[in-house]
Amino acid sequence: MLNALTAEWRREWIQLRRYPTEMLSELVVIVLVFYGLFLGASYMAGGAIFSGRLSDIIVGYVLWTLSMMSVGTMGWTISNEAQNGTLEQVFLSPFGAWFILLLRNMASVVISLLFTVITLFSVMAITHHYLVVSLWDVVPALLMIASAMGLGYLVASVTILMKRSQQLLNLLQFILLFLIMSPTASLSGPWRWVGIIAPFAPVVALLRNMMTKGESILSAGDWLIWSVVNAVLWLLVGLTVFAWAQKKAKRRGNLSHY
Amino acid sequence: MLEVDGLVKRYKTKDRKVVEAVKGIGFSLEAGRILAFLGPNGAGKTTTIKMIAGLINPDEGDVTVNGYSVSGKPKEALREIGAVLEGSRNLYWRLTPLENFEYWAGIRGVSRKVARERGRELMSELGLENKLGSTVQQLSRGMQQQVAICAALIHTPSLLLLDEPTLGLDLDASDRIQEYVLKLAHERGVGIVLTTHQMEIAQALADYVSIIQSGTLTLEGLKSEVLERYAGRSYLFELGAVASVEVRRKVEARGGVWSSKVEFRVVLDDPTDIYDLMRVLEPTAIVKMVRETADLAMIFREHTRMASASEEALRGVTS
């Protein structure tokens, strides 16, 4: 399993090094976004409430991009591998395709995170504005990415069966954005469950408590537990549906037909 | 080493019809032997190969490799299987052969170090050791296919599945692959199932021959036995003039296959049938008449023609 992990890492790394244009364009976007945010925020707020609000926005932005990446990567990997004529070789792995997809997703999240952190530090050094991001922010970030990977397996399942997923992905992004923006945490009665079960809902509530109210992760109370439950739930749903979709495609005999 | 037992595969097509692509196939193969799996287009070869590799789930039947069931113990079974699939690249074109080996070995649980050593070894056996560093994209079609075979062998599987491995390759590349396949089986003890439409390749490589037609095995056995069965019954005729349409039809009705306007081959079950055939040809001059030793191309042609004819006849009776 460790060998598979290293293999996935190296593959990702080599592709980055050999075909840097993709990485560069991604990097340019991140730099521009951060730079714009920093300048805009310092201009409007005059520095005083600068670091608090801005770090919220930046953490939010980074989380959103990483999550969307995790929702989309597996489906994209499948259609890409099918077009390359390597998908079936991936399915010949004794670890199972689900595991290889997981590793690949993790590899791209980590690499992307690495870029973001490097850019963030560079922009901070250039603008002389510094953000305080607590290490505790990593926990909700991981939980959010775990939920996102669950959704990623759902997208991958649709890709395996329908051979396309772009429309679904667009729709899903829209729904998720809506979920994040809406105050699901303050729903009451039976609707309360929406705030727990809907993807990202509890972890967003957790982050809100941590960031705007400045609470620590532990005092945000139940939301931490619900976030864990939510992440596990969506991962399980994703994996179950993926196993079913894979079986169905193997029955139909069209794992790789495009 | 490989046991294929009662495989059945029915596909549902888009217009909701059911195509029975494989209708109860069974065979076995020992380690170090090569099975040539032959059959016309659409006979069910690729479907069978993919069922062996667990890429298609059969409706009935099972496959075991070294005692591990492909459906029941896929993890163990897949460690024993390497496959080069038809019409697929099977490799990342943006990576070099060595990088491909590292990757494909890795996701099969083999360490990078072992993958590099083994990859180098495999490539130098094929005389490709100086191509380890160029991306696969830059290699010729023949080299790419050879690299794909190496990649399929990187985890030392005991069974290698090759679906039309020499399709579209020039003679030189094809010869190299053939030579290597022989070595793999007979020196290393790898069991190999190979499909091809090139009969001379089957002839050169096979220990066993199976012919599949419309999802059913219609002929199987040791190559030597199969050749023996047809030996001395094949004749080549060359005429002194172009045969008339009527003559051509009559020859075909007696099992003749025309290879040109003046030349045909025929398998005669009873040697005295030759008089009847010569009467059909009269008065055209016969400039050559040779009793040929059997080869797989001839047997395949003859066998598939007979089988489809009897199938048609059967259909005629039932309808």
Ligand SMILES: Nc1ncnc2c1ncn2[C@@H]1O[C@H](COP(=O)(O)OP(=O)(O)OP(=O)(O)O)[C@@H](O)[C@H]1O
């Ligand atoms: N995924 C699929 N869905 C529906 N029908 C299929 C599918 N795959 C194959 N078939 C059909 O099953 C039959 C067997 O196909 P298969 O690809 O196994 O043949 P083959 O012997 O490999 O032929 P070829 O020599 O052309 O490669 C064909 O009639 C084919 O049209």
Ligand SMILES: [Mg+2]
């Ligand atoms: Mg085929």
